[in-house]
Structures are given as C-alpha cells and as structure tokens.
Amino acid sequence: xxxxxxxxxxxxxxxxxxxxxxxxxxxxxxxxxxxxxxxxxxxxxxxxxxxxxxxxxxxxxxxxxxxxxxxxxxxxxxxxxxxxxxxxxxxxxxxxxxxxxxxxxxxxxxxxxxxxxxxxxxxxxxxxxxxxxxxxxxxxxxxxxxxxxxxxxxxxxxxxxxxxxxxxxxxxxxxxxxxxxxxxxxxxxxxxxxxxxxxxxxxxxxxxxxxxxxxxxxxxxxxxxxxxxxxxxxxxxxxxxxxxxxxxxxxxxxxxxxxxxxxxxxxxxxxxxxxxxxxxxxxxxxxxxxxxxxxxxxxxxxxxxxxxxxxxxxxxxx
Numbered sequence: 603x604x605x606x607x608x609x610x611x612x613x614x615x616x617x618x619x620x621x622x623x624x625x626x627x628x629x630x631x632x633x634x635x636x637x638x639x640x641x642x643x644x645x646x647x648x649x650x651x652x653x654x655x656x657x658x659x660x661x662x663x664x665x666x667x668x669x670x671x672x673x674x675x676x677x678x679x680x681x682x683x684x685x686x687x688x689x690x691x692x693x694x695x696x697x698x699x700x701x702x703x704x705x706x707x708x709x710x711x712x713x714x715x716x717x718x719x720x721x722x723x724x725x726x727x728x729x730x731x732x733x734x735x736x737x738x739x740x741x742x743x744x745x746x747x748x749x750x751x752x753x754x755x756x757x758x759x760x761x762x763x764x765x766x767x768x769x770x771x772x773x774x775x776x777x778x779x780x781x782x783x784x785x786x787x788x789x790x791x792x793x794x795x796x797x798x799x800x801x802x803x804x805x806x807x808x809x810x811x812x813x814x815x816x817x818x819x820x821x822x823x824x825x826x827x828x829x830x831x832x833x834x835x836x837x838x839x840x841x842x843x844x845x846x847x848x849x850x851x852x853x854x855x856x857x858x859x860x861x862x863x864x865x866x867x868x869x870x871x872x873x874x875x876x877x878x879x880x881x882x883x884x885x886x887x888x889x890x891x892x893x894x895x896x897x898x899x900x901x902x903x904x905x906x907x908x909x910x911x912x913x914x915x916x917x918x919x920x
Contacts, residue, residue, distance in 0.1 A: 606868060606893050607641030608634040609883030614652045622885060631660035633887045635667050637894035643881050645673035645714055646699050658704035665705055672699050673714040673744065687717030689728035696732050710777055712742035722765055723772050730773035740776035743769065745793060759793040775802055782806035784815055784867050785848055785915045790874060798877055809871045809880035810864055817849045817863040844916055851912045855905050868896035870909055
C-alpha cells in the first residue's frame with residue numbers, strides 16, 4: 603500500500619485531554635487528506651462516541667476522499683470497559699456509527715474485541731450481514747491481548763490466528779490490526795505473514811510506540827492523570843530511560859537520512875510489506891505532515907541492519 607494512515611483516537615480520547623482541540627483536530631484531518639493520508643481510523647468507544655462525531659464533522663464534503671475505518675465490540679462504562687458481540691448490538695452499533703460519521707457506508711468495520719460469551723461466528727455473521735445490506739464495505743479484525751503470552755511456549759498471536767481461521771469460514775477478513783513497531787515487532791513472526799499470504803491488509807497500530815519512538819518524550823516528564831501512558835508500565839521513568847538507546851539509534855539514522863526519528867520508525871513499518879499500513883495517532887497538524895513524509899523515505903540495507911541491531915525491549919516492560 604505504501605501509505606500512512608491517521609489514527610484519530612488521540613483527538614478526543616486516551617491522551618492528555620488538556621491538549622485536545624476540536625478545531626485543531628479538524629485541521630489535522632484536512633491536512634491528512636491533503637497529504638494523501640486517506641485512511642482515517644476511529645471507533646465508537648473513543649470518547650466514547652465523540653471521536654466518530656469529530657471525524658464525521660471533519661469530512662463533510664470530503665467524504666469521497668477518505669477511507670473510513672471504525673470499530674464495534676466494546677462498551678465504555680464508569681471506570682471499566684466491557685465486550686459486547688451480540689448480533690443485535692452489532693447492528694445497532696453500526697447504525698449509530700453511520701449517523702455519527704455522517705455517511706451511508708463504512709469502508710472498513712472492525713471487531714474491536716471478541717466477546718467471550720458469544721461465539722465469534724455469530725458476531726462475525728452479523729457483521730457480514732451489514733456488508734450484504736450495503737452499510738459496510740469490508741470487515742476487519744483487531745488482534746489484542748496477546749502480550750501476556752510473551753513468556754509462554756505459545757507464539758504471541760497463535761490465538762488470534764486460530765480465531766481468524768474461524769471467522770474466515772463465515773466471511774472474508776479484509777484487514778487485521780495489531781501493534782507493530784520497532785520496539786514491538788512480534789506481529790512479524792506469524793500475523794503479518796498470514797495476512798500477506800491471503801492478500802489481507804495489515805494495519806500497524808501504535809507504530810510510534812505511543813509517541814516514545816518519536817523522540818519527543820523525556821524520561822520522568824510525567825503524564826496527565828487521564829493519559830493512558832500515566833498507568834502504563836513501559837512509560838515509567840525507569841523504563842523510558844532504559845529504552846533511550848532505541849530512540850538514539852533511530853535518531854542516528856534520521857540525521858543521516860535528513861529525516862526525523864518518527865519518520866524512520868514509520869518507514870521501518872512500511873518496509874515490512876506493501877500490505878502493511880502504519881496508523882500513527884495524532885491530533886496536531888505538524889505531526890500529520892511529518893508522519894505523511896515517512897511514505898517517501900526508503901530505508902536501505904544499512905538502515906534496516908542498524909534497526910535490527912537495536913537493543914531488544916526489556917521483558918518486564920509490561
């Protein structure tokens with residue numbers, strides 16, 4: 603695919619609400635479209651709901667320029683998040699997302715989480731009915747919850763692959779989303795090859811490591827209480843300090859190539875295959891422009907070798 607997408611979540615959820623700016627986010631979406639970043643990724647749970655409203659408002663007459671990806675399957679309550687994969691809920695969620703996004707069709711509708719109390723075939727079957735009804739063009743699957751297996755004999759994404767095999771019997775998977783970055787390369791072991799072998803797109807979530815790989819974060823800087831990184835073990839001052847050599851390595855390559863560490867990190871993800879699309883999240887125009895520029899950066903063998911030689915993340919990071 604050779605392009606970079608835009609993760610819209612930070613515009614209204616999960617990151618520093620004091621820095622959220624509605625008008626600024628609208629400009630960020632417009633700037634993304636201007637720079638060829640047509641994939642806009644959101645979800646009904648972001649906000650909740652406000653992120654889809656923002657994307658719908660931002661697109662307006664530019665809807666035809668965008669590829670809208672949104673998700674269902676999670677409900678946000680007071681201090682908790684629960685799964686819901688019941689078919690009736692899926693149908694209601696889709697209709698609500700269409701209204702908020704101000705569109706008559708969703709380009710990619712993703713299952714955010716599998717409901718353990720509902721056979722995934724039933725959930726996926728309801729989603730496939732939305733395609734038949736013309737409300738959705740294609741279906742995607744979010745691969746999550748695998749990091750707990752890091753220290754077991756099971757490969758990180760084995761359970762996801764097993765679930766994908768099941769849903770493929772119901773309706774084709776068009777895209778799989780999972781974390782992939784310089785410091786989280788586990789998806790390359792089996793998930794990315796699975797997608798490539800089947801002509802399935804791979805959406806690389808958190809390609810900048812929640813901002814860490816951009817080199818703009820300082821160990822011990824602290825985060826606002828509502829920022830997800832304030833509670834994430836990999837963003838303690840000690841862990842951020844321990845992983846500075848990774849950022850330093852990206853910065854060396856960036857200086858040599860006339861780029862930024864973030865662009866190098868995104869270019870590395872893009873180099874994993876034409877079916878791989880990094881989806882960095884941002885809410886500011888300047889980062890949108892910087893991220894879009896990564897599509898023009900081609901890493902050479904020396905660059906890739908240096909990145910391969912960077913220190914591996916500490917096992918205890920999460």
